[in-house]
Amino acid sequence: MKKDMANAIAVETRQVGKKFGSVTALDGIDIRVGSGEFVALMGASGSGKTTLMNILTCLDTASSGEVWLDGVNAATLDEEGRREFRARHIGLVFQQFHLIPYLNALENVMLAQHYHSVVDQPSARAALELVGMEHRLEHLPSQLSGGEQQRVCIARALVNRPPIIFADEPTGNLDEENENRVLDIFEKLHAQGHTIVMVTHNPVLGHRAERIVYLQHGRIVDAPEAISATARQTNGSRAFAMAASESARP
Amino acid sequence: MAAPDMRRVMLLRAISLRNQRVLVVFLALMVGAAIVNALASVYFDINIKMSSELRTFGANFYVGPAKGHTLPEKDFEAVLAAAPAGLIEAGSPYLYGSARSELERIALVGAQFSQLGRLAPYWQVEGDRVGVDFDDRNAMIGRTLAARLELKVDDTLTLVKDGEKRSLRIKGIIDAGDASDSLLFVSLPLAQTWLDMPHTVSHAFFSLNNRAGEVDAFAEKLQAAHPDWSVRPIRKVSANEGEVLLKIQGLMGLISIVILLLSTLCVNTSLMAIVSERKKEFALQKAIGASNRSIVRQVLLETLSIAFLATCAGCLLGFLLAQVLGQTVFSSSIGLRWAVIPITFALSVTVALAAGVVPLRRIMYIQAAAVLKGE
Numbered sequence: 050m051k052k053d054m055a056n057a058i059a060v061e062t063r064q065v066g067k068k069f070g071s072v073t074a075l076d077g078i079d080i081r082v083g084s085g086e087f088v089a090l091m092g093a094s095g096s097g098k099t100t101l102m103n104i105l106t107c108l109d110t111a112s113s114g115e116v117w118l119d120g121v122n123a124a125t126l127d128e129e130g131r132r133e134f135r136a137r138h139i140g141l142v143f144q145q146f147h148l149i150p151y152l153n154a155l156e157n158v159m160l161a162q163h164y165h166s167v168v169d170q171p172s173a174r175a176a177l178e179l180v181g182m183e184h185r186l187e188h189l190p191s192q193l194s195g196g197e198q199q200r201v202c203i204a205r206a207l208v209n210r211p212p213i214i215f216a217d218e219p220t221g222n223l224d225e226e227n228e229n230r231v232l233d234i235f236e237k238l239h240a241q242g243h244t245i246v247m248v249t250h251n252p253v254l255g256h257r258a259e260r261i262v263y264l265q266h267g268r269i270v271d272a273p274e275a276i277s278a279t280a281r282q283t284n285g286s287r288a289f290a291m292a293a294s295e296s297a298r299p
Numbered sequence: 300m301a302a303p304d305m306r307r308v309m310l311l312r313a314i315s316l317r318n319q320r321v322l323v324v325f326l327a328l329m330v331g332a333a334i335v336n337a338l339a340s341v342y343f344d345i346n347i348k349m350s351s352e353l354r355t356f357g358a359n360f361y362v363g364p365a366k367g368h369t370l371p372e373k374d375f376e377a378v379l380a381a382a383p384a385g386l387i388e389a390g391s392p393y394l395y396g397s398a399r400s401e402l403e404r405i406a407l408v409g410a411q412f413s414q415l416g417r418l419a420p421y422w423q424v425e426g427d428r429v430g431v432d433f434d435d436r437n438a439m440i441g442r443t444l445a446a447r448l449e450l451k452v453d454d455t456l457t458l459v460k461d462g463e464k465r466s467l468r469i470k471g472i473i474d475a476g477d478a479s480d481s482l483l484f485v486s487l488p489l490a491q492t493w494l495d496m497p498h499t500v501s502h503a504f505f506s507l508n509n510r511a512g513e514v515d516a517f518a519e520k521l522q523a524a525h526p527d528w529s530v531r532p533i534r535k536v537s538a539n540e541g542e543v544l545l546k547i548q549g550l551m552g553l554i555s556i557v558i559l560l561l562s563t564l565c566v567n568t569s570l571m572a573i574v575s576e577r578k579k580e581f582a583l584q585k586a587i588g589a590s591n592r593s594i595v596r597q598v599l600l601e602t603l604s605i606a607f608l609a610t611c612a613g614c615l616l617g618f619l620l621a622q623v624l625g626q627t628v629f630s631s632s633i634g635l636r637w638a639v640i641p642i643t644f645a646l647s648v649t650v651a652l653a654a655g656v657v658p659l660r661r662i663m664y665i666q667a668a669a670v671l672k673g674e
């Protein structure tokens with residue numbers, strides 16, 4: 050499956066810039082993520098990774114440049130078009146889980162189906178089973194641990210089978226055990242052919258991705274030495290170091 | 300297993316799990332609905348209630364001769380026969396004349412005693428009223444005349460005519476504050492006999508219910524049918540009655556508006572708080588593909604559901620409140636008027652919608668990216 054998709058581009062940005070008033074948050078970002086790739090966006094606080102993530106997930110728009118998602122130029126979409134695109138093409142995983150507090154785990158997952166098309170309870174159950182939450186279907190978020198809430202959040206992101214899953218600091222609020230569990234799920238999804246783009250500031254997490262893109266002061270940079278060293282020690286031959294500049298395009 | 304209706308699930312959960320905020324919205328709408336319902340019920344009944352209250356000011360309709368000084372007594376019966384059912388509360392013919400007592404000449408008036416209580420309810424009577432129309436042994440006397448003749452209750456006044464005498468026991472002394480204070484009231488048959496004016500009256504007074512301007516219409520009808528009569532509503536009472544009714548209805552309308560405004564503000568504040576509390580929830584819904592329209596529809600549905608339940612409770616409470624108002628102010632119950640219910644619902648829904656405008660607009664401007672960003 051991955052080989053079939055090897056030449057397809059899931060995410061591509063061309064000279065994307067974002068300004069908030071006179072402040073430049075992103076400047077000339079060029080990224081390409083192939084279908085089935087697992088890419089980590091890394092950078093320190095204020096590097097622009099969340100801003101980039103918001104643009105890639107169509108929650109925000111770029112001030113300049115083009116954003117191609119699953120073959121669609123998001124810059125041409127209006128608000129309604131971006132909403133519909135999010136519902137159909139993007140799965141979102143948040144640092145703070147963001148589950149509806151008065152819906153149980155199953156209903157939270159079905160809510161994504163509701164906004165996508167129609168509610169299909171067996172599919173929602175299957176998504177929760179995939180993340181090991183089949184025993185907590187009827188539990189409210191307040192009755193779940195942080196790790197469990199995040200797994201429900203991942204199931205919600207998966208349930209509509211979106212081409213791309215974006216995860217913003219998905220383990221930021223989890224302990225080490227749950228962190229590993231969540232990352233195991235991402236690796237499992239990656240192995241199944243899902244395209245995953247994960248924002249993190251943690252190099253240990255970043256190296257679990259197939260590739261890392263480093264952001265600094267709103268620009269893509271070569272791997273900062275401190276991060277690269279740590280990552281190399283733990284990731285062996287992984288190709289994360291090639292993350293640096295993505296400017297070369299066919 | 301059938302897929303659940305997510306809209307219904309979210310509606311029920313959102314309402315049931317936010318007890319305090321929902322309760323405030325519910326109470327605000329219920330109180331507004333109850334007061335509007337009660338005042339509207341009274342409003343519709345007030346014409347009848349106030350009309351009967353204002354009857355206490357006395358007769359409000361006069362029928363007399365257009366020319367001359369008297370009418371045949373049968374004309375009084377003709378007025379009664381011509382009146383629509385329920386219009387005439389009370390009525391009596393009056394015959395005035397001069398009679399001689401053992402001391403001086405006095406003004407005498409014959410009337411139907413049984414009607415005087417309702418035609419002149421404002422009289423303060425020392426002793427008792429005479430209750431029977433044909434009572435020719437008892438009389439009532441005005442306060443001024445009684446003082447002049449030095450008469451007290453149970454004293455006897457003797458009328459004298461051509462050597463004939465008729466003794467009357469003073470059963471009650473009238474303090475009316477008007478010309479009645481100088482009159483001697485006897486039964487109409489006695490007056491007609493004593494004054495040698497059989498089957499004759501001077502004029503008649505009536506107390507009519509002023510329902511929707513019926514008094515004027517009745518006066519026009521009588522006048523057209525009997526040009527030899529002088530027919531006129533007694534404007535001082537009828538016009539005042541209309542003005543008082545208008546003022547009271549205006550006051551009730553004003554109170555209703557104030558209450559509805561207060562309800563709107565209260566509901567608005569609660570909805571603003573709810574939207575603020577649920578900001579992340581709405582942002583998430585937008586992030587996973589909900590349109591502004593679907594979220595607004597969801598919140599609107601929640602608000603209108605609460606408004607519906609609150610209005611049902613408000614209608615019940617309002618009906619009870621109307622009974623309290625009716626008993627306290629008019630000493631009678633207020634009828635259940637079905638027209639009040641749709642009015643109450645319409646106003647409650649208007650309040651809920653008006654209160655929801657700003658919070659709903661706020662939902663539309665929630666930026667998912669800004670709200671959902673990690674910390």
